[in-house]
Amino acid sequence: MSQNSWAQAVDVQETTALSVQLDSSKKVQGLYGGRYTRGDVNANIVLEKKENGGRTKDGDSVDPAEQSLLYKLIRRSLVRNRNQVEVLQRDPTSPLYSVKTFEELRLKPELLKGVYNMGFNRPSRIQENALPMMLAQPPQNLIAQAQSGTGKTAAFSLAMLSHVDPANKWTQCLCIAPTYELALQIGHVIEQMGTFYPDVQLAYAIRGNRMERGIKLQQQIVIGTPGTVLDWCTKFKHIDPKKITMFVLDEADVMIATQGHRDQSFRIHRQLPKDCQMLLFSATFEDSVWKFAEKVVPDPNIIKLNREEETLDTIKQFYVVCKQEEDKFIALCNLYGCLTIAQAMIFCHTRRMAAWLAANLTQEGHQVALLSGEMTVEQRAAVIERFRDGKEKVLVTTNVCSRGIDVEQVSLVVNFDLPVDINGNAHNETYLHRIGRTGRFGRKGFAVNMVDSEHSMDIIHQIEMHFNRKIIEIDTSNLEEMEKLFS
Template sequence: MQHQWCGPAGSGWFSGTPARHPRNILLEKKENGGGRKDEDKVDLAEQSLLNKLIRRSLVRNRNQVEVLQRDPTSPLYSVKTFEELRLKPELLRGVYNMGFNRPSRIQENALPMMLAQPPQNLIAQSQSGTGKTAAFSLAMLSHVNPANKWTQCLCIAPTYELALQIGQVIEQMGKFCPEVKLAYAIRGNRIERGKKLQEQIVIGTPGTVLDWCTKYKLIDPKKITMFVLDEADVMIATQGHRDQSIRIHRQLTNDCQMLLFSATFEDSVWRFAEQVVPDPNIIRLKREEETLDTIKQFYVLCKEKEDKFTALCNLYGSLTIAQAMIFCHTRKMAAWLCAHLIKEGHQVALLSGEMTVEQRASVIERFRNGKEKVLVTTNVCSRGIDVEQVSLVVNFDLPVDMDGNADNETYLHRIGRTGRFGRRGFAVNMVDSKHSMDIINQIEMHFNRRITKLDTSNLDEMEMLLS
């Protein structure tokens, strides 16, 4: 189905509305180094899109926000209601129409900075589900002058799908702003060379946006007054995107307002952010100490996968478990385990990388709603998905890096699926070799936590340890 990306004037508010939901993408099947052929690699862009799809309402974020102002003498200004922002009535109507009753924590602090006059630059850390996209969408819609028929706000995202997700938010929020138009600078959207765009907002991917600014001259970069770079951590994971983003940035004027968002802020992200955003205000999450206090950790000695399966069945029978997540290293192992669990009469869902993002979101939604009690998955589900009812996480295969050493970060992400929101959880690791035992020892040393041996065939011991 073809989409009319840039419709004629008067064709409705949103000239770039796709006729259907964003196209889903398959996880690329790559073989890296000595990795196994059917091992699921975590794709950051897909993970971000998956989180956007499954977090249809704002998540409860316990992290405190830390605000570092460019001008420390300026009074700290935050809002508790959208009315305080003095938005145009049609924009306020759009905000309430989307179901936002009051600003989220990131919005309370970020929106006053985004809407300030004179304009202020911002670097902000915010995960999916915190209202970040709605915040900068509102800023762009507030910023544009509908009377000016040229591009004034430019937003770049790392993938086609993520760009469309942002566009959908702007479309909803700008529902009552018929004079404001939006265009997509994404692959396949061809526009006559030399024709200047009349859309005030352009959302796109770095390569196409760069072409529209330089090669095809559809956008005059000197007329851009607000530049938004979303998903910076995902963006710089691709070298080409990073370089293209910097080239776009160089085309802009010094007084263009710069807004950069990222879920994480490793050193590489900070270096990139500082390169793109001069004299910024900074909003970041105060890192609460990653705690394993509410999670009891165990390991079980096994000989082969059949032993692991028996141990798993013993374990599941001994615990009063609301729901469980089981992690496997490969799709083949995940499929084998899923089939055997179903044969034993368990309600099981399978999640792996050959599924589309939308299919994965549907499986997670079913699991969250309790339609399946066990979720068997590969690494595609290790990060960022909060299901409150999960009380048991099993590492059927231990997480290892490309060199065969313990992947401590993935281990923390995996077992962090349990023990959430102050509840007690259990993490059980299956050990089937001397190498696996070495991995357990490495994890113990890294986190300075003892992982207790568990004999799943000894019901009395199980009862005592798991109580």
């Protein structure tokens, strides 16, 4: 499988309990006569959409699990950041260890070879501090805050592979994730990392996998979703939870936002032995996540990857007054006609407006991509890849794309519709994430806001007050003025 492939294709109609033998030939087979095929997962996995999950009346948003999966698909390498790592130790008197190379971890040669084969040259910020704790003897519990793209999945995958005893043919490491697709993502990382470690096997506790009641799994690592994992531990007795020595709970913030997963996770946790090593990961550390983590992970070490504040220093902000909504499109065409733009992102509030705008820009001869929430995650990832590769120069999108997409060539962000909350006030966080798509990595960027009413002018004033930054009015029909302001 190529390094850019992101998961395996699963034919859930024809697959029984999956066994993945981790060897260089990538031989994959089903247990008890099941059939398992590889291929392009885009053609096989279609997410079940939640029609109104978290969506405002006329807006467009996505399920948090889908957003997490999207980040995993589009972030092919570690995110560049200067974030500081804060470490809170269970035992403050214990020496604080961190590593700058994978060799310092004294990994099995087969695993070190797998790490380098994946393209990791040195540990990421989160890996530098988390891996020594995860691999420590005696085992240490860990709660870690880390977003997608920071290397945390590779970190706990390496910890599981290092932890198991290949001679013991029973499940020793158990990892749960909120969705089927996210579980596959984790499994794919373990597969790649364990390419040269054939004695360790992996099974998937996911929907569609069935085996006879009472038959014990021989795979040392099991990845799955809470409901299926709970069934395998209790109802079907495929896993003896008392033999689990490492428990990983990934995407905790997404997990507890999903109905039923919190209780299922607690029920799994209660069956594990007291000395089982607990590792919990979450992109956010809200109060609800903390309360959940405290119940699941006793006496933890805590690692926070402090978010680097997105700076507005490299972004020039403007607004254009339009008498009516139709004038916004004329202003946009004028703007695009007089600027040398590498790539642009244009944000709309509704799917209908985004589709209308994309169609009209295409008619004007622009290379346009459209991104909105009714698309599957795989379709969205494909659109973003095309935009990142420069095959389209303009990306028209709703809020599904306001976070986490780093395209260095983006020099212009346009708020065709200003971001507002459910009460009609300025949504400052969304505004920051939107315009933060330009001015990346120290480059100069421009943000232009379309104003078509007194209310939207009030939104501009609210944004100015919140960020203490002046947003300059421009006339897109004045070419000379535009050239001065955008120089």
